[in-house]
Amino acid sequence: MKIILASDLSFLLNYGYKLTGIPKNRMKIAYVVTASKGSKDRSYIERIEKIMKHEALSFKEIDIEGKNKVELREAFKDINVIHLEGGNTFYLLKAIRETGFDEILKEILGEGKVYIGTSAGAYVMCPTIEVSDWKSDKDRFGMTDFTALNYVPFALKVHYKDDMESLIREKITTLKYPLRILRDGQGILVENGKYTFVGDGEEVKIN
Numbered sequence: 001m002k003i004i005l006a007s008d009l010s011f012l013l014n015y016g017y018k019l020t021g022i023p024k025n026r027m028k029i030a031y032v033v034t035a036s037k038g039s040k041d042r043s044y045i046e047r048i049e050k051i052m053k054h055e056a057l058s059f060k061e062i063d064i065e066g067k068n069k070v071e072l073r074e075a076f077k078d079i080n081v082i083h084l085e086g087g088n089t090f091y092l093l094k095a096i097r098e099t100g101f102d103e104i105l106k107e108i109l110g111e112g113k114v115y116i117g118t119s120a121g122a123y124v125m126c127p128t129i130e131v132s133d134w135k136s137d138k139d140r141f142g143m144t145d146f147t148a149l150n151y152v153p154f155a156l157k158v159h160y161k162d163d164m165e166s167l168i169r170e171k172i173t174t175l176k177y178p179l180r181i182l183r184d185g186q187g188i189l190v191e192n193g194k195y196t197f198v199g200d201g202e203e204v205k206i207n
Contacts, residue, residue: 003115003151005122006187007158008086009048012116013055015198019189020081020114029059030079035120037065038091038141045085059083065095072104082108086119089132090140093124093148102149115151119158125151127177134171135164152190154178160204168206181206 004016017024031049036042052059062075076082082105084092096102109115117125123132130146132138134157155177157168172179180188186199197203 001109001112001115001191003109003125003190004117004187005125005152005156005182005190006116006118007122007160007182008118008184009051010185011187011199012118013051014185014200016116016187017057019187019198020116022080022114024056027058027081028079029057029081029083030062030076031059032062032064032082032084032121033087034064034095035085035087035089035092037063038088038139042087048085064099064101067099069100069104072099072101073107076104076108079113081114081116083116083118084121084124086121088138088141089120089123089129090138090143092120093129093146094141094143096124096149105149122156122158122182124148126155127153128155131155131157131171131175131179134167152188152195154180154195156188157181159184165206172206179206 002020004019006012006016020027033045036045064072067075120132123129126148127150128146129148155175157179160181160183181204183201183204189196189198
């Protein structure tokens with residue numbers, strides 16, 4: 001099982017896509033944009049897709065919301081990379097639970113397909129998504145249970161900037177899990193039980 005967790009697209013362009021081990025001309029990406037539907041401004045999806053086309057990446061845009069398991073299996077059958085994009089993490093987790101996508105994802109990864117998660121797509125792979133709400137209150141769309149998919153044994157903070165340090169130090173005291181921190185341009189490769197930091201600069205450590 002190979003999972004790539006990233007803060008942003010710049011990491012994928014510089015490092016992440018190469019980490020899949022799949023040549024660009026053979027890569028078939030399912031680009032899941034569901035989290036963007038919970039954001040006030042969705043224009044970033046168009047910008048990212050424009051960059052992906054410029055990079056000659058083969059992808060199809062998928063929204064998992066409202067689909068059943070049969071429809072989801074059909075949507076993902078011809079891909080070898082599944083990329084969950086950022087947006088509102090609560091909206092994304094709600095859609096994952098309501099559609100049974102968590103079961104479909106387990107099947108997909110069991111087939112050897114590669115998972116990429118950026119921002120919200122990275123948060124949902126942790127034991128909890130609570131960290132996604134640390135900096136600013138987001139619309140939680142009625143979500144009160146923040147338990148996530150638990151593919152990694154740590155929580156994540158993405159889009160980290162130095163001015164967040166005091167907030168992180170305050171919040172980390174109530175977090176039940178180890179915390180790993182990613183700036184934009186950084187990510188974590190998960191493979192064969194190993195968790196490898198990759199990216200620009202050093203990994204931020206806050207205890």
